[in-house]
Amino acid sequence: MVDCVGDPGAINLSCEAYVMAARPHVVFPALSWQQAYLDAILEKDPQQILVAARRAETAFVSREHELFGNAEGYDELQEISDARYLLQALIGSLAYRDP
Numbered sequence: 001m002v003d004c005v006g007d008p009g010a011i012n013l014s015c016e017a018y019v020m021a022a023r024p025h026v027v028f029p030a031l032s033w034q035q036a037y038l039d040a041i042l043e044k045d046p047q048q049i050l051v052a053a054r055r056a057e058t059a060f061v062s063r064e065h066e067l068f069g070n071a072e073g074y075d076e077l078q079e080i081s082d083a084r085y086l087l088q089a090l091i092g093s094l095a096y097r098d099p
Helices: 013-022 031-044 044-069 071-096
Strands: none
Touching: 013 031, 013 044, 031 044
16 A cells, blocks of 8 residues: 655655556646646547546646736746647547547
8 A cells, every 4th residue: 555644745656656546537736737738639549638638627727727817827828728729629630530
C-alpha cells in the first residue's frame, strides 16, 4: 500500500501515480492545464483521446476559475481558449479517422 500521508502542499509522485491508476478522472494541482492538453493531443488511441480531453477540460475550467478577475491572467486565459478550440477540432476529427 502507498503511504499518501504527508504535507498536503507537497506532491508525492508515487502516491499521485497510485491514485491516478485508481481514479484516472482526478486532476491533481501538479497536473497543469498545459500538460493535460498535451496529453490529449498526443494520445493515439481514439477512446483515450476522449478521456484525456475530459481531463484537459477539467484542468481548463479549474485554471480559469483561478484566473477569474486577475488582469494579469488575460494572456493565459486566451491560451486556454485557443487550446480548447484546438482540442474540440481534434475531437471533431475523430469521426473521420480510419479504424
